[in-house]
Amino acid sequence: MDNSILNNIPELPVADWVETGVDWLTDNLAFLFDALKDGGDTLMDGMVDLLSFIPPVLFILLVAAAAFFATGKKFGLAAFSIVGLLYIYNQGLWEQLLETLTLVIIASLISIIIGIPVGIWMAKSQWANAIIQPILDFMQTMPAFVYLIPAVAFFGIGMVPGVFSSVIFALPPTVRFTNLGIRQVSEEMVEAAESFGSTGSQKLFKVELPLAKPTIMAGINQTILLALSMVVIASMIGAPGLGEDVLTALQRAQVGSGFVAGLGLVVLAIILDRLMQNFNK
Amino acid sequence: MAKVKVENLVKIFGRREEQALKLVREGKSKEEILKQTGATVGVNRANFSVEEGEIFVIMGLSGSGKSTLVRMLNRLIEPTEGNIYIDGENISTMNEQELREVRRKKISMVFQNFGLFPHRTILKNTEYGLEVQGIDKETRQKKAEKALENAGLLPYKDQYPNQLSGGMQQRVGLARALANDPEILLMDEAFSALDPLIRRDMQDELIEMQKNMNKTIIFITHDLNESLRLGDRIAIMKDGEVVQIGTGEEILTNPANEYVQRFVEDVDRAKVLTAENIMERPTFLTLGQAGPRVALQRMQQEGLSNMLVVDKDRTLRGYVTDEEVAAAVKQGNTDLTSILHTDIPQVPRKALVNELFDLIHNIQTPVAVVEDGKLQGIVVRSFVIAALAKESEESNTNG
Secondary structure (H helix, E strand, O other): HHHHHHHHHHOOOOOHHHHHHHHHHHHHHHHHHHHHHHHHHHHHHHHHHHHHOOOOOHHHHHHHHHHHHHHOOOHHHHHHHHHHHHHHHHOOOOOHHHHHHHHHHHHHHHHHHHHHHHHHHHHHHHHHHHHHHHHHHHHOOOHHHHHHHHHHHHHOOOOHHHHHHHHHHHHHHHHHHHHHHHHHHHHHHHHHHHHHOHHHHHHHHHHHHHHHHHHHHHHHHHHHHHHHHHHHHHHOOOOHHHHHHHHHHHHHHHHHHHHHHHHHHHHHHHHHHHHHHHOOO | OEEEEEEEEEEEEEOOOOHHHHHOOOOOOOHHHHHHHEEEEEEEEEEEEEEEOOOOEEEOOOOHHHHHHHHHHHHOOOOOOEEEEEEEEEEHHHHHHHHHHHHHEEEEEEEEOOOOOOOHHHHHHHHHHHHOOOOOEEEEEHHHHHHHOOOOHHHOOOOOHHHHOOHHHHHHHHHHHHHOOOEEEEOOOOOOOOHHHHHHHHHHHHHHHHHOOOEEEEEEEEEHHHHHOOOOOEEEEEEEEEEEEEHHHHHOOOOOOOHHHHHHHHHHHHHHHHHHHEEEEEOEEEEEEEOHHHHHHHHHHOOEEEEEEEOOOOOEEEEEHHHHHHHHHHHHHOOHHHHHHHHOOEEOOOOHHHHHHHHHHOOOOEEEEEOOOOOEEEOOOHHHHHHHHHHHHHHHHHH
């Protein structure tokens, strides 16, 4: 009986709506998406070329030196970087590494450039906070694969849709942590800044952001790691890099080569994470 | 003309502000308004004026609205109703721009927990007020260094706040507030977070400083002794209302109501003065560091016939006398433990002075003030007697 009532409600065409919406965007904003794709491809191809231009030996040494100084002149991370990167080179994954690195860097930079101002806005405005908070929840809980579909619709396949979906997936931590960091600045600090006649932006740049910096950096760290995990998934829509090798291995059930490329990703993740954490100090 | 004049100042927290305000105007109490509207009255129609060069103390227990009141003077908290005049200018109707100018030039604030920016050096902290005014780097650095020099803190200018002790941090807080040469200083429980000995030093310094500077100081405290020490005039607050304003003497002599009366009764010095109010910095020997030779030399230097002995973590162990230390040196003994007397009288920080009097009556050693086994200070007989004498003198003039 009860079920019959429920069954009498016609099924809502949610899927149709979304498709219509995406189609509309694809048709009407095609010029924008095309421009972004062309610009993005040029930028990222250029960056991969630039990185490839650096001899691998020099590249490895540069990373090791950065690790050495970032960790306060300790050898641990530097040694790990050398061994890890030599392993990747040895397995013939150097080109893929540079492509993945480019994707991660671009996706992270875009996330940071969008994320920090949005986080500041949320901290300053209860309205913005109330509206953006559920959007962030949505972005983080929606299965990452779902973003791949509109990304393809907008940008076709390749690096640009990979970055697009990575940004959606990786953006929330930077926004959340920036918001949190600024809200956590103690009342007395804010009062001290105001009592000396600071303007809003003086308060923000001289007191709030410096005090929120460790928290914001933790958010950026999360963003980078999420971007890294997403560029692997984005290989399904033709984003090149280490993820592509993992995907190929998966499709052919080659456990060995899957492991080899996967380990390369782990190496990259550890180096990026530790470097970020130490720059943060 | 009054430097600062406050007229019918009201602050209501919570919703239904309008309704609560109406009740405030009708003269209803904080409690009634809370019951009827759910809104909290922070400050209830406060009126007072402060003269130039005066130290005006606002005293009340926590929740009495004193911190809210002082924050309305520079509008860190927006008043719900009422007017604040500084040099005849109405602060409460100023726009943001004008208010910022007043905050930059006329009023500075010192905070209970110092309010120093942890990511800035002492010098950069002191510069802050000048920096936001857009003063060029060289000038502001010079002014900040001058302010630090006056506070005796110039050597620490490149350190960070967490490298300094509480007392020094608050000196920086004060130097920062003075660096842009304000006319009015707001001090919100400025010394409350400091331990009692440092606190008294700071009070003395403030009085000394005020002699040369002649700022108008509005000082918030919950401590009656501090009010009496510092205040040219004192306003007592309860439940958001100013219940009495007068000099310390006037308030002690003619308490306006029962609430003030209760404060005043506490002033009976022997009753209210505790060991921590009259204790001095202890001189002591540390077990394991000092042997009999060091002990003897220190005692001769300080002119003491006995000295307290503590562990490395300042746990009180006892005392030694000069005769026995001298004997130990002769015998070539290198350890103080064997000649340690452990029958040392100890009192907690909150021990009342008239209890101390009974204790100190017929003993030779000083009394150790101890908290959790750790030595905090010493009380010697002359201090107790001086404190009691002061009390009887006061009760004579009051009575």
